[in-house]
Amino acid sequence: MLVRPKAGILDPQGQAVESSLRQLGFPVGEARVGxxxxxxxxxxxxxxARAEVEQMCHRLLAxxxxxxxxxELEGA
Amino acid sequence: MLVRPKAGILDPQGQAVESSLRQLGFPVGEARVGxxxxxxxxxxxxxxARAEVEQMCHRLLAxxxxxxxxxELEGA
Structure with a gap:
């Protein structure tokens, strides 16, 4: 599963990535890290499977x- | 882009997630965190776009x- 900072929530890791990339010469827009x-x-x-993973997200992961x-599910 | 620990590389974050989920009663298999x-x-x-992001991964992100x-690319 993918866990991302919500829109509007400050994302210091994303800001660090953004400014580092610009310093390296990449003219990027906003970066968000999850x-x-x-x-x-x-x-x-x-x-x-989806219901179970949703429970895990609610209780621990997000x-x-x-x-x-x-x-995202992948069959095995 | 997604950045993941390579197979065979120790992933302490993944191990922590794994054991926490098991303690919560979820019988999960291996967990990896990226x-x-x-x-x-x-x-x-x-x-x-892909070539540029590949450069960024090589130089900073991975x-x-x-x-x-x-x-993964998304059009805008």
Missing amino acids: RVVDLEVEASDPAQ NPLIESFEI | RVVDLEVEASDPAQ NPLIESFEI
């Missing part, structure tokens, strides 16, 4: 006050 | 010894 978490889960179907998450 | 960086670049075509990166 996390990608790759996980193996056992589930009988994709809907169950801070709902400042972060949004996106789940 | 970064997602969203960037705006100006380019005349997708190939040029550590080639321990990380691999993947670039």
Whole structure:
């Protein structure tokens, strides 16, 4: 899943990336930095897998006050 | 772009996520944690945009010894 800072939330890591890239001569626009978490889960179907990962995001992986998450499933 | 620890490279963040999820009662397999960086670049075509972002990864965003990166483009 992808966890990103919500729009409007200050993102110091993104700002650091932005200014470093500009100093290296890359004329970039806004940069935002988030996390990608790759996980193996056992589930009988994709809907169950998604529901389980959603629970994990709510309970551990994403801070709902400042972060949004996106789940992508891959079959195994 | 997505930056992930290479296979075989120790990923303490992933291990922490793994054991925390198990303690919460989620029977997950391996977890790996990387970064997602969203960037705006100006380019005349997708190939040029990709080449530029590849440069940025090599020069700043990914550590080639321990990380691999993947670039996804979105038109604007």
